[in-house]
Amino acid sequence: GEHAGYLGPVLEQLAEYTEQRQYTGQKLKMAMIYPFILVGVALAVVVALMVFVVPELVGIFAHSKRELPLLTRALIAGSDFFRDYGIWLLLGLILLVFVIRQLLRNPRRKKRWHGLLLRTPGLSRLLTALDTARFASTLSILMASGVPLLDSLRIAGQVLTNLVLREDSEVVAEHVQEGSSLHRALEQSGRFPPMMVHMVASGEASGELETMLERSATNQERELEMTLGTMMSLFEPLMVVFMGGMVLTIVLAILLPIFDLNTMVK
Numbered sequence: 001g002e003h004a005g006y007l008g009p010v011l012e013q014l015a016e017y018t019e020q021r022q023y024t025g026q027k028l029k030m031a032m033i034y035p036f037i038l039v040g041v042a043l044a045v046v047v048a049l050m051v052f053v054v055p056e057l058v059g060i061f062a063h064s065k066r067e068l069p070l071l072t073r074a075l076i077a078g079s080d081f082f083r084d085y086g087i088w089l090l091l092g093l094i095l096l097v098f099v100i101r102q103l104l105r106n107p108r109r110k111k112r113w114h115g116l117l118l119r120t121p122g123l124s125r126l127l128t129a130l131d132t133a134r135f136a137s138t139l140s141i142l143m144a145s146g147v148p149l150l151d152s153l154r155i156a157g158q159v160l161t162n163l164v165l166r167e168d169s170e171v172v173a174e175h176v177q178e179g180s181s182l183h184r185a186l187e188q189s190g191r192f193p194p195m196m197v198h199m200v201a202s203g204e205a206s207g208e209l210e211t212m213l214e215r216s217a218t219n220q221e222r223e224l225e226m227t228l229g230t231m232m233s234l235f236e237p238l239m240v241v242f243m244g245g246m247v248l249t250i251v252l253a254i255l256l257p258i259f260d261l262n263t264m265v266k
Contacts, residue, residue: 034232035231035232035235038235038236038239039239042239042242042243045243046243046246047082047086049246049247049250050075050078050079050082050083051079051082051083051086053250054075054076054078054079054250054253055079055083057254066260068256068257069253069256069257069260071249071252071253071256072253072254072256072257074253075249075250075253075254107163110163111163111164111167114162114163114164114165115164117162118162118164118165118191125227126224126227126228127162128162128165128191128192128193129193129220129221129223129224129227130220130224131160131161131162131165132160132165132191132192132193132196132220133216133217133218133220133221133224134159134160134217135156135157135159135160135165135169136196136213136214136216136217136220137213137214137217138155138156138159139152139153139156139213140210140211140213140214140217142155142156143209143210143213144210149176149182150173150176150177153169153172153173153176153182154170154173156169157169157170157172157173164191165191168189168191168192171185171189172185172186172189173185175188181201181204182200182204182209183197183198183200183201183204186200193220195216195219195220196216196220199212199213199215199216199219200212200213200216
């Protein structure tokens with residue numbers, strides 16, 4: 001805004017942009033935190049069963065002279081492992097998280113990590129959509145405020161949280177500076193969504209680039225919300241199946257020795 005001499009309008013648009021992004025960000029965070037909560041609860045229940053319930057139920061078979069079924073032996077071994085090493089396993093996981101966070105403070109390692117995330121199936125699409133939507137919306141605001149395209153690209157690139165995408169945006173700015181069209185530069189990078197590239201090309205052809213950029217950002221956010229909603233609707237049944245499978249395994253491990261005893265009696 002200071003660069004173009006339109007600080008007031010830019011601040012007004014920035015306020016609207018920030019409010020919308022906070023709302024979208026909160027929805028996305030809740031959608032992404034929810035699976036971790038479910039996984040954490042499921043793991044806690046399984047560990048509690050293995051540490052406190054299983055030993056009481058299968059302990060009567062542990063000293064039996066007869067060979068126990070494989071499933072029962074595996075359950076007893078798993079229970080013993082969690083009882084003996086569970087606390088160390090937890091401390092090891094906490095230490096691992098701490099070490100990873102410290103390693104990612106190095107920009108080079110952080111960039112490699114971001115590159116790995118962009119190569120992860122499923123996650124790559126979500127992260128790219130979130131970051132490029134922010135990029136497109138910021139670029140639209142800057143251009144609508146009179147900031148030249150090249151300067152807008154360099155400024156908008158700084159809102160990209162993924163270092164690989166940020167570097168790609170700098171390459172896009174260099175190509176535009178060399179005379180390339182924006183949509184061609186975005187297409188050559190290979191990182192930006194095809195729909196965004198198509199809408200940018202349409203905006204350049206019609207002279208409504210700012211409008212098409214904002215529309216692209218809105219479409220990406222809507223698609224992102226739909227994708228997360230679909231993932232959540234699939235994740236919950238999978239967790240129910242997982243928990244049911246674990247409980248069924250424990251029940252079978254307990255019942256199999258009893259069935260064997262009944263067979264011997266008969």
